[in-house]
Amino acid sequence: MGVDPHLYLMLPMHEGDFYRELLDSEGHDVEYLEVAGEVRKAIIMNEEASSAITVFNGLGPDITEKNWDEYCLAAAKKTQKGEIVLMMGSLPSNHPDNAIDRLAKTIDAAGGKLLVDTSPAAFKSRKTEILDFISPNLEEAEAMISNKSGDLFVPNDENVSKRALAAAEALFNKVGKNIIVTAGAHGCAFKNADEHWWLPAFVISPDQYKSAVGAGDSFVAGFAIYYETHQSETNWEEAIKYGMATAAASCETYRAGGFEKSRVLEILSGGIHE
Numbered sequence: 001m002g003v004d005p006h007l008y009l010m011l012p013m014h015e016g017d018f019y020r021e022l023l024d025s026e027g028h029d030v031e032y033l034e035v036a037g038e039v040r041k042a043i044i045m046n047e048e049a050s051s052a053i054t055v056f057n058g059l060g061p062d063i064t065e066k067n068w069d070e071y072c073l074a075a076a077k078k079t080q081k082g083e084i085v086l087m088m089g090s091l092p093s094n095h096p097d098n099a100i101d102r103l104a105k106t107i108d109a110a111g112g113k114l115l116v117d118t119s120p121a122a123f124k125s126r127k128t129e130i131l132d133f134i135s136p137n138l139e140e141a142e143a144m145i146s147n148k149s150g151d152l153f154v155p156n157d158e159n160v161s162k163r164a165l166a167a168a169e170a171l172f173n174k175v176g177k178n179i180i181v182t183a184g185a186h187g188c189a190f191k192n193a194d195e196h197w198w199l200p201a202f203v204i205s206p207d208q209y210k211s212a213v214g215a216g217d218s219f220v221a222g223f224a225i226y227y228e229t230h231q232s233e234t235n236w237e238e239a240i241k242y243g244m245a246t247a248a249a250s251c252e253t254y255r256a257g258g259f260e261k262s263r264v265l266e267i268l269s270g271g272i273h274e
């Protein structure tokens with residue numbers, strides 16, 4: 001997308017070099033906190049005969065409390081005032097009870113804004129901090145509200161926009177100040193102190209569609225790029241549209257995030273809504 005985010009990763013040392021080489025070969029600006037253990041692997045299977053996808057999420061390493069504190073402090077040191085920091089992916093196993101609170105506090109102290117996109121189970125480690133941004137998908141948002149782990153998702157395509165709006169309302173000012181509830185091909189609900197609405201997703205033609213794995217991550221990337229460059233006068237609808245167009249472009253490739261910026265802009269300008 002033409003920006004160079006700085007990645008800060010916990011890298012388990014066992015087999016870590018392989019992943020370091022992969023990230024280097026893609027040209028990322030990346031720093032690591034080395035921890036003991038093995039890299040968590042996710043295996044994604046795309047069926048040839050249908051659009052069904054199966055994802056196996058492996059277990060991550062067990063980290064220590066000291067690892068987490070070191071990670072939070074170093075992440076805050078790399079954060080500049082007003083910058084948006086994205087906490088993406090599942091927390092490592094054995095993370096401290098209040099892991100998200102600790103990260104939120106250190107990023108806040110550095111003057112950064114934190115967006116947390118992680119599994120509902122990990123949100124149990126948030127008790128006191130009201131986060132700047134959260135972006136669960138609808139199933140995750142509903143699991144957070146009913147206090148379930150969210151490990152088992154039962155797809156439910158009924159009343160999607162109404163449910164997403166209700167979930168965003170329920171999480172507002174309890175978990176976050178800006179709530180984004182994404183709902184796959186349906187669209188996205190948004191709620192903050194001033195606004196509460198639903199926006200349908202861009203429609204991808206069936207012959208272009210490849211895989212929605214990583215759509216949520218791509219959404220966050222697009223949203224954050226818009227937000228970072230329009231902070232003084234954020235148009236939230238534009239920010240969400242930018243996120244949805246980025247996500248739609250990522251659905252047109254198998255590799256999560258493996259798309260061209262020009263395609264995002266094309267979808268944004270010519271995109272047809274549902």
Ligand SMILES: Nc1ncnc2c1ncn2[C@@H]1O[C@H](COP(=O)(O)OP(=O)(O)OP(=O)(O)O)[C@@H](O)[C@H]1O
Pocket residue numbers: 136137138182183184185186187188201202203204212213214215216217218219243244245247248251
């Ligand atoms: N089939 C699709 N067609 C159009 N847009 C899509 C489709 N799937 C996802 N999107 C866009 O991506 C956004 C995020 O998708 P989704 O709600 O599936 O995220 P997610 O479940 O967090 O994904 P992941 O965890 O795999 O990254 C949606 O709000 C929508 O704008």
Ligand SMILES: [Mg+2]
Pocket residue numbers: 117136137216217
């Ligand atoms: Mg997601």
